[in-house]
Amino acid sequence: MKQQQLNQIADRLEAKLAEHKIYCRVVGGRSNDFGLSMVLQPANGINPDKVFAARNIIKLAMRSDKINIAQHGALIEVLAVSGYSGNAVYLSDLIGQYGQLGQYHAVCGLRDDGQALAINLASPQTPHAMISGTTGSGKTVLAQSIITSVTHLNRPHTLGIVVLDPKGGDERFLKNISHHLLMPVATTPDEQFMALERVVQTMLERGNGNAMPRIVVYCDELADTALAGGKAALDLLSRIAARGRSAGINIIGATQNPSSKSLPEDLRRNLPLRIVGKVGNATEAKMASGISNCGAELLGGKGTFICVVNGTIQRFQGALPDIDISNPCKLPEWPKRGAYTHDGPVAMSHAKPLQINPPVMSQPVNSSPANNVSMSSDITIQTVISAMLKLKTEGKPVNRSTVLTTMNKPTGGAHWRQLTALWDTAIAQFQAI
Template sequence: MNLKTEWEKLKVRKKLIDAFKSGKIHLSYKSADHERLISPKIHAVDLANESTTITFTLPNGLNPELLDKNFFAFQQHFGNAIELEGEYKKFVLKIYNASMPSELIYSYKNIKDAINSYRLGVICGKNRQGEYVAFDLLKQPHILIAGETGSGKSTQLRSILTTMILSKRPDELELYLGDCKKSEFHIFRKVEHVQCVHSSPRDIQKMLLHIKKELDERSNLTETFEVSHVDELPAEHKRPYLVVCIDEFVMLRKDEKIMDILTEIAAIGRTLGVFLILSMQRPNAKVLDTTIRANLTVSMGFKLRDAMESKIVNTPNAHKIETSGRFIMNSDKLYEIQAPYLTMDKAKKLLGPFMVAKGPVKEVTEAPPQITEKDVFNDVD
């Protein structure tokens, strides 16, 4: 038996017991002469280089909501670099030995390894373990990104779109961009993957009507060839993935036709290879009605104004975030992540090899520009 290790485990146990006491996380039974407290039972303490993991169970009858309500007690005893997971009775508390970086400079060379195994990879950032987090848009379709001005929402959009462009050929991916604020997407306007960048509701509606027509055609094709996904269509009928990204789409809320098409894409786009990325500064429950919100399978909540906005986005405690570029992601579970920081100038240099001449109607070159490893992997500081 390693006495030093056992002593460290005992200290962790005592600290957790103190957290239970200060947070009043216990059952209380009073009799005439004394009060009996029943605290959660600690089953195991595992020490590792990156984190310490504690497994405990609640006594029957103790409301698990107390853990969320009094989460501050765990933070006061263990610091902010912690995660608590569980449901009803069994819970796991992780205490990370290293804190997350306050800034993560975008590096496609490193990001490529994280998305390489996915058909349409979306980069998120780094978690508390210092690992890149990414996911496949085909398996977790449609993204909602929300955050105040300066929270990191805009650079996250830039990182996601730039990474998609660098990792997919123009015949594999088409981007349709709506820039309601007229401030973010101009750098993508001449990129070959980008079919259009619109800012007025009228033009965005035309763009979405084109997407609606494409949805119908793809649906007919999958029915004709009796396949469940567009990727299974015969080679001569292959379709590229379509990503519709609209920044500050809340400005379109009064256009019923636009909202109807967005809802349809969210509902059936997955099997047809058509995906949504929607972003907004101020989450609004009326805009994010239950139909569209239920189909946005990934939510990224950067710094938000209050608990109500965090609830609308389904990213609890996003209103408590203090670091720019930090966000809560809700997908298969909750993550706290530091987003890559990609400046406008660096994005322009990375996108340079993909630029083509475009007129009123997009001009497409016969062959995409030849990209060298130096163009893509030589990240600019």
């Protein structure tokens, strides 16, 4: 593994732990056939037990399912036994490519051609989505990534979320989007009915006018909600699906059972974005996707999906929602390192001008020829601030030329333009450290 990759993982590990106030510094790292090891030095006052308890965070940061943690005196070694887990795709990595994301874009995952797949909730083509697949196919995880990414990019006054989930919802996810939740999670049929009624009321009050904040109604078990809530709940859902778009209201529904027996045809018809994971057979695949021969019965599960809009099919691996947006990390005094900077909502949401005509669903996140993938993933707020901190530590002047030179980039052309686009935000964050 190259030094640069090791540094990236070290930075990510420090940043992820810092998000949870477990401030540590990576003081060594190596990779060999056995795995990838990082040696952590906890900051003063940080109990090593906290690092041991943060196993799941470390797994996410090191992209590995198998972690060993051992203490050697004051240092702690974390070993990712199996290295990278091959298929996993992480939202934080994809959002790193956000250069082209418009306001209400949500990141779904990684397409087969290596581009990130984003959907545009403000597009007339993709106002409402139905995610289908057998149990364990990854519907809930995908919906969480979609919601997490769009909340990450939009502050609560521009986006609100309503969650209907008979299972009560995943605690970590709900905490993450707590600032955007418009009401407590609706769990029982009564609560779900009342939640839907409030959404319909808002829709009627808005008409086609004031559509702020955009509201995303995430219904994790669409067919169950329909079944338990009966015709009244179905009517409300159908009305939102039919008229919500112009009032700035979206539905994202997940279901194991997308058949017309569970969901009436008028509701299904108004859920034009179909995302389909592993299903039992070709008939179910057709029922879920709305088109014949989509091939969803051949998918392997574990977050592999196809996305179908207007008859076009896009295969992708759903992203794992590894971003913490509920607790934008406060930058600690020590140690001053770029790795502790965090592209929280402030940096991401409105730092860039919003696109007036955002790309449609199937366009890759990085589609501009002047903004190729490697470049935009290299020059991010985080990497720029890292370079600034390095310059500051070395007592050198911090300006665009020195930053680009520190990043081993040419000091002109597209790199210069890209740095310029990030400059004001980066300087503001750098000065706040």
